């Protein structure tokens with residue numbers, strides 16, 4: 001209550017914007033995921049690692065548009081490339097050279113991607129990866145992880161948010177707990193003949209940055225081989241874990257991969273790629289092929305920004321991110337232990353999640369033990385101290401952050417947890 005009052009006091013203009021926005025957009029915005037109570041901030045500017053809201057408050061951005069802006073906001077190298085692209089006209093129905101350059105970079109970096117195609121969102125990326133798997137195997141069944149988020153198309157959402165999704169869509173979708181090879185095998189023993197693919201985030205992201213237990217991804221790969229089912233990695237969030245994504249970090253290669261977010265340098269993007277034999281289904285020069293339209297697929301601005309984003313994400317940048325993220329995690333751990341709050345941290349590379357559970361969750365159902373009221377309180381306390389994170393507790397870092405930003409964040413976390421310790 002006090003935290004919300006303090007928030008409302010500091011963000012009057014955001015409140016006015018929210019009220020005006022609600023008159024024309026249900027919920028006052030166009031993204032369910034960006035909403036939080038009492039109302040979301042209206043941001044007027046992003047500058048490097050910071051966001052500035054309409055009231056002039058500044059925040060260190062540990063949300064980064066849900067892991068997209070890995071180089072912070074308005075990075076000069078990205079702006080330079082984008083400005084050049086803008087001056088050439090932004091989209092036309094033809095091959096664009098920048099597409100080939102970004103495709104080359106991603107095929108070279110990501111082990112499972114021999115061929116790639118671009119689209120405009122992670123939603124489209126998983127949708128087309130799934131469609132390719134279904135077309136290639138001539139089967140309809142898809143196995144996903146309980147609570148796994150793969151965007152907003154019907155197949156992706158039928159398990160977690162079924163309103164408006166026909167029940168027959170859900171008939172082909174099976175969900176098993178993450179980090180449980182036995183559960184996967186039990187399902188495959190019963191159903192393998194109907195299953196086109198298993199889709200999984202190698203580190204579950206939206207569900208709460210849940211890393212794979214040692215051997216889990218290897219176990220999955222072995223199982224899908226044995227039961228002749230395809231493996232799709234959703235690396236929309238996890239590509240940032242190494243130059244070649246989580247598949248490179250954990251050395252498990254999927255048949256198909258969905259990408260988005262950081263490969264667009266802050267612009268709308270998606271991509272799906274994989275084995276050449278599967279991806280050749282999309283070749284319109286063949287007598288039968290899978291249709292893949294999209295007016296803005298691979299547009300020059302997004303491609304230019306994506307090329308710059310990938311160039312900036314080299315080994316050196318990744319090592320720095322790892323060091324900074326480790327420091328953040330250590331600082332948080334010290335606070336949690338000292339205050340003895342029932343909280344835990346999960347982290348892989350520059351993705352981190354604060355859970356209000358005694359033990360770090362290993363799958364979706366164990367995240368449900370988390371105290372949502374405390375997560376919401378932490379979120380608002382952090383905002384009031386100039387730290388912007390995901391309402392549910394996810395943090396991610398950008399390459400323009402420095403040690404002093406991390407120290408600022410740890411201090412704000414400690415001060416916020418001091419408040420929370422009095423509530424538990």
Ligand code: PLP
Nearest residue numbers: 121122123149150151236237260
């Ligand atoms: N897959 C994962 C793992 C994601 O985290 C997201 C977005 O958060 C998506 C897919 C959907 O991407 P988009 O929001 O670009 O449609």
